[in-house]
Amino acid sequence: MISTPPVPDPQRLRALHERERRRYVDTHPRSAALAAASAPHFLWGVPLHWMRDWALPHPLFVERAQGHRVHCVDGHAYVDFCLGDTGAMFGHSPPPVAQAVAAQAARGLTAMLPGAMLAAVGEALQRVFGLPRWQVTLSASDANRFVLRWARAVTGRPKVLVFDGCYHGTVDDTLVDMAGDGRTLTRASLLGQVHDLALGTVVVPFNDAAAVDAALARGDVACVLTEPALTNCGLVPPAPGFLDAVQASCRRHGALFVLDETHTVSSGLGGYARVHGLAPDAVVVGKAVAGGVPCAVYGVTDDLARRMMAAKDAAPEGHSGIGTTLSASLLALAALQASLAHVMTADAYARMEATAAALQAALEGVVQRRGLPWSVTRLGARMELQFCPQPPNDAAAARAAMDEALERALHLFLLNRGLLVTPFHNMLLVPPMAGAGDVAAVAQALDDFLAEIAA
Numbered sequence: 001m002i003s004t005p006p007v008p009d010p011q012r013l014r015a016l017h018e019r020e021r022r023r024y025v026d027t028h029p030r031s032a033a034l035a036a037a038s039a040p041h042f043l044w045g046v047p048l049h050w051m052r053d054w055a056l057p058h059p060l061f062v063e064r065a066q067g068h069r070v071h072c073v074d075g076h077a078y079v080d081f082c083l084g085d086t087g088a089m090f091g092h093s094p095p096p097v098a099q100a101v102a103a104q105a106a107r108g109l110t111a112m113l114p115g116a117m118l119a120a121v122g123e124a125l126q127r128v129f130g131l132p133r134w135q136v137t138l139s140a141s142d143a144n145r146f147v148l149r150w151a152r153a154v155t156g157r158p159k160v161l162v163f164d165g166c167y168h169g170t171v172d173d174t175l176v177d178m179a180g181d182g183r184t185l186t187r188a189s190l191l192g193q194v195h196d197l198a199l200g201t202v203v204v205p206f207n208d209a210a211a212v213d214a215a216l217a218r219g220d221v222a223c224v225l226t227e228p229a230l231t232n233c234g235l236v237p238p239a240p241g242f243l244d245a246v247q248a249s250c251r252r253h254g255a256l257f258v259l260d261e262t263h264t265v266s267s268g269l270g271g272y273a274r275v276h277g278l279a280p281d282a283v284v285v286g287k288a289v290a291g292g293v294p295c296a297v298y299g300v301t302d303d304l305a306r307r308m309m310a311a312k313d314a315a316p317e318g319h320s321g322i323g324t325t326l327s328a329s330l331l332a333l334a335a336l337q338a339s340l341a342h343v344m345t346a347d348a349y350a351r352m353e354a355t356a357a358a359l360q361a362a363l364e365g366v367v368q369r370r371g372l373p374w375s376v377t378r379l380g381a382r383m384e385l386q387f388c389p390q391p392p393n394d395a396a397a398a399r400a401a402m403d404e405a406l407e408r409a410l411h412l413f414l415l416n417r418g419l420l421v422t423p424f425h426n427m428l429l430v431p432p433m434a435g436a437g438d439v440a441a442v443a444q445a446l447d448d449f450l451a452e453i454a455a
Contacts, residue, residue, distance in 0.1 A: 017405075
């Protein structure tokens, strides 16, 4: 085993990062020019401020993205393990979806009326995810927001329970943190927040079934909304039996059990719940479900559907606060139908699982040879390289394992060698078309990086 200190040398890390910054600037002049041209028209020069989170001196401008490769305006090709942070989980511009979108665009984009393919889409959603009744939205944020409204409406209860470190898009109720004494706090980073989110939200630690049961026993929680595994604070898998215990607590105390599978759809066909035999009252799936076209869905049981329709029928006429004009557009339905039938297939998942397992083994091999106390946590086609010896058990442990300087240097190093990973943490997604050569390239690049920063 190579004798390498468990913590990389800070001075060597800083020097490496500076070299990589210069290398990026020297090799991306067209991106630099476009960044300068865009700056007068867009905040921070980008159309979404999250795009500033890449560890880059200036944004990388994309010319095209197909399969598992992104091509930038400077002529460089990148093997993509970010995949639009899950939006292109099955590869960029899947041909069946691209063809369906092109055909539908010629026939109509949106009409605020159901398309002729609606029944077939519903049958496909039930076949893939198991639940019988569905609604379609523009994004997973919308779907989660609307499910929380439905949950409060049908239960008559004011609060929702989420987990510390959760991610459910831009849903206000979920943008909370847990204080050291267990109190629920409005997240300090929120802009323009007026209301105290603790008035309607309870936050507890992930993998703490006793805390969930105690919170639900008070009788004021409409639903538990959770990802099957935390995915946005570093990957935190559920402890054995934890989700079953949460599901049982929900049944015992009259709360709904809602799973946000937007990221954990990487687990296998039908998502984590289908793979592991859970029985949620509602499921949300976004981002990848329509091949990258803006679209999300939420499905519910027949019993919950009856309660939802009764609540709507009993309410006065007017806006329900649920739905947007472009929800379930003709274009989104066409993309959704094509994706469910031809992209999100058992064969695709089998290829993703096999390559992801190989990548996990390769990364673990590098870490072990270098003598580092790091681990690789995997959920089907999604994995995280984490700077801790065992997968974290909750968000606090995941946060403690993070090292921003190390992550940013690693991400830039990989990008300069034609490999993209997510800018937020060390997450890699493996699409169906990735292969052994791509696995070897990532492992070799990680090993080269560690050699550069070792004391």
